[in-house]
Amino acid sequence: MSSDPTLVLRDIHAVAAPSWWPPAPGWWLVGVAVLTVLAGFLWRHWRRRRRHARIADIFDQAIAAAPSRPQAVAAMSELLRRAARLHDPQADRLQGDAWLVMLDRGLEPAVFNTPQGRLLLDAAFRPDVHADEVQALQRIARPRFILWMMQR
Template structure:
């Protein structure tokens, strides 16, 4: 080392070590919290909707079972009416549809049906009245189509 040259005693410039990925910057923390909150909210909404629509899934499964065992017998129409009343009780609890029968039940079904009420009236009447007659005058396929239409239009 030369005492005459003080610059020769200086060390080279050292850059600081690059920052690691941890701990993240505050903006990343905020983004992570927002994403977690959004995911939790979406999961909660999804589970709430599934829980509220449990009756509809159950009714559709029961309708599929009735479709497999469809026969033009009064007992079969009683089961279909029971299914529709249970579904109506879940969907419209304030109107107490389980207490309705006869023409009042037909009117309720038509009033809450999603579409094509005029064409559905004869089918709905036969669906309700076939449960109490000794001989059935309608086809189970028509009653199933009406029930499927009525259940398909139910939203929660």
Template sequence: MQPLPLRDIHLPEPVSWWPPAIGWWIVLAATLLLTAAAIWLVRRRRRVTVAKLALRELNALQTDSTLGMTEKLRRLSALLRRASLSAHPREEVAGLTGEAWLEWLDGPLKTPRFSQGAGRALLDAPYRPVGEADMDSLVALCRDWLKALPETVVSSRKKPTPTRELVQKPTARSDSAPAMLNVPPCTPALLGTDSNRSRRFMHKLRSVLKS
């Protein structure tokens, strides 16, 4: 029998890893998007804003049982004032008092809840007693108002301490020191001991010659 004319078996070439299949591109894009979203959420939660700090202080003030109603109202009014000055231009807020102050507080909520609602306790407290129910309504109103504040990020940079200012003062004096030395070259302040002796000797010599 004659052998059959069979050819050798040729294996296919290995599949190249590049370019990757469309599925891998989708997985990569989804991973990048999820990572970016997670970083943005973490930074947003860690960011310190005026509203966050004021809300923390409001919660601590509400749960403080050692303070009376009058003192709570005083601190609550001061908290709203400080938050307003931090989130809005000073010239817009600093001069507001009385009814004008309450009407300005109505602005972010678009309703007269300060000038005609529970917020009037901030103005009427010296003239009428404030009960627990009124205080709870006022705190809830202040919480809604703080949440409506513009998102103002609190800067982490600190102002120079008095110690740093004291350290900088000698530098300013040392900068001005060379100007104090700009005296005429013939004054005794810049002459040495030998120069003074020479001048006295020349003066005596001239006196002898003239005589």
């Protein structure tokens, strides 16, 4: 083989690596999909929080609108019965301990089969109920009402 000085071989040069920007079209699609899913989760979370706040307001306004404490207890009982009817069509017909058992279903510990919860059975018929008792009942009835209403 003769070596020709005009034919100089040079090293192979690698092609320059593609730049990171702009990304390939597939990455744009992945980005759009991720943003869409994220926006969907945020929208759902926002709607759920807004619904939770509206349900809590319904409960609070009904209690605040009651002119007396026994009527406030009656309003709590009515709201709980309406919410319970969404889960069991026969729930609004339950009375006494059966109603308290229904309210306690799925709760640990059972909060309605306590002196505060038993107010639902007879406080609406008393001439007067102590304000602390009504507040204690409201603390256990409000979360139950919200939970049942959010599950529909």
